[in-house]
Amino acid sequence: MCKAFSGVIDRSGKVYWKFAIDSHEDIKKKFSLILKDKAKSDLCPFEIAPKNGNYLKPDEWVFKFDESCPDWWKASHEKHCWEAYKSWKLKLDKNLIYKEIIRPFNDVKEVTEVTIEQKALLKKWDSVWDSVGASVWDSVGASVGASVWDSVWDSVRDSVRDSVRDSVGASVGAYTGSFFALKRSEWKYTEKIKCKGYPFQSCVDLWEQGLVPSFDGSTWRLHSGKKAKVVFEIKATELRKLKLGDGKA
Numbered sequence: 001m002c003k004a005f006s007g008v009i010d011r012s013g014k015v016y017w018k019f020a021i022d023s024h025e026d027i028k029k030k031f032s033l034i035l036k037d038k039a040k041s042d043l044c045p046f047e048i049a050p051k052n053g054n055y056l057k058p059d060e061w062v063f064k065f066d067e068s069c070p071d072w073w074k075a076s077h078e079k080h081c082w083e084a085y086k087s088w089k090l091k092l093d094k095n096l097i098y099k100e101i102i103r104p105f106n107d108v109k110e111v112t113e114v115t116i117e118q119k120a121l122l123k124k125w126d127s128v129w130d131s132v133g134a135s136v137w138d139s140v141g142a143s144v145g146a147s148v149w150d151s152v153w154d155s156v157r158d159s160v161r162d163s164v165r166d167s168v169g170a171s172v173g174a175y176t177g178s179f180f181a182l183k184r185s186e187w188k189y190t191e192k193i194k195c196k197g198y199p200f201q202s203c204v205d206l207w208e209q210g211l212v213p214s215f216d217g218s219t220w221r222l223h224s225g226k227k228a229k230v231v232f233e234i235k236a237t238e239l240r241k242l243k244l245g246d247g248k249a
Contacts, residue, residue, distance in 0.1 A: 002066070003049035004148050005088045007081060008033065011042045011072050015084040024066055044070050044077070048085045055151045056098055056179070061085070096148065097179045103159035108210030110225030111131055114232040118211060120244040122220060124202040126236055129170070131192040136170045136200060139189045140177035152179050160212065160228070168223065170212045174200035175207045175220045 007017035008027050016031045028034060033043060045066035050058035061080060063121065111118075118194035132139060140149070156176045160168060177187075177200055190199040198204070206213060211222045211231070220239055222232040 003047045004055075004092075005048045005085045006045070006066075007018075007047075007084055007088075008043050008045050009077055009081055010044075011070075012124075013080045014075055015080050017084055017088060019088060019095075026240055039159065041070065044073065046081055050151075053151055054155065055092075055096065055148050056101070056155065073191060090124065092148070095181055097181050099179065101155050101159055102208050104207050104210050104212050105224070105226055105228050106226075108208070111210050111222075111231055112224075114211070116244055118206060118209065118222070119232070119239075119242065120233060121202045121206050122213060122222065122232075123239055123242060123244060125200075126215075126220060128193055128200060128202065129215060132189060132199075135189050136154065136177075137163050139187055139199075140180075142188045143177070143180070143182055143186055148171065149176070149180075152176050161232045168212045171203050171212050174203040178204045 002024055003021040004022050005017065006022045006024055006027065007015050008024055008031075009015045010033075016027055016033065018027060018030055021027055021030060027045075028043070047066055048061055048063050050060070051062050052059040063081060110242065117139060129136075153172075153176050156172055160172060180197060184195075184197060184199070187199050193199045195201070206222070210224050212224070212228070214221045214223060215236070218237075219233060219235050221230045224231045225231065
């Protein structure tokens with residue numbers, strides 16, 4: 001898979017790139033490079049990415065050819081690539097939220113009693129789920145650059161226990177999306193969700209309080225603590241009946 005920052009530079013030194021597009025082939029299609037009388041030999045795909053693969057805490061950004069170094073390559077070509085990278089990095093810094101990843105089962109004190117406010121957050125998350133369901137993944141993945149998303153996702157995924165990772169997948173996706181500061185209109189497939197800001201924030205709030213929701217199609221569960229045990233369980237039909245706006249369950 002291509003890594004960000006991805007670009008294509010031609011023999012003349014012009015760099016082609018588009019924020020959130022990491023595929024070199026997609027970049028070529030975006031700018032119709034082959035159709036502009038540019039032979040493949042005149043194009044050089046490249047990448048500039050963190051050496052440690054961590055976009056939240058990069059150690060060193062390094063340049064590499066996606067294929068091989070062309071015979072026309074000069075030091076000035078790499079200089080142009082780094083100049084384009086600087087523009088891309090400015091956009092990344094505006095779109096990526098550099099915050100610590102919370103491991104809900106380790107970094108937060110185990111919840112033993114779920115509050116009314118937390119039940120209200122779960123009810124809100126249920127309403128979001130009812131609107132987008134499993135497409136939480138599609139929404140987040142389609143809204144951010146693939147490679148940066150993959151890096152953040154890998155780090156977040158490792159923050160939950162293996163035993164529940166599959167069942168809380170949508171929650172992991174929702175939390176991962178909270179690392180990207182996009183406009184409300186930029187979150188894809190969420191038109192039915194009526195809210196301001198990040199459409200999956202209710203799940204993020206639960207996560208950061210040490211509660212990770214899972215849903216099997218009929219029952220909601222909240223997991224907490226080092227063993228990710230179930231601390232709250234309720235049928236979705238019953239959850240939707242709860243009157244939580246006045247602080248009474």
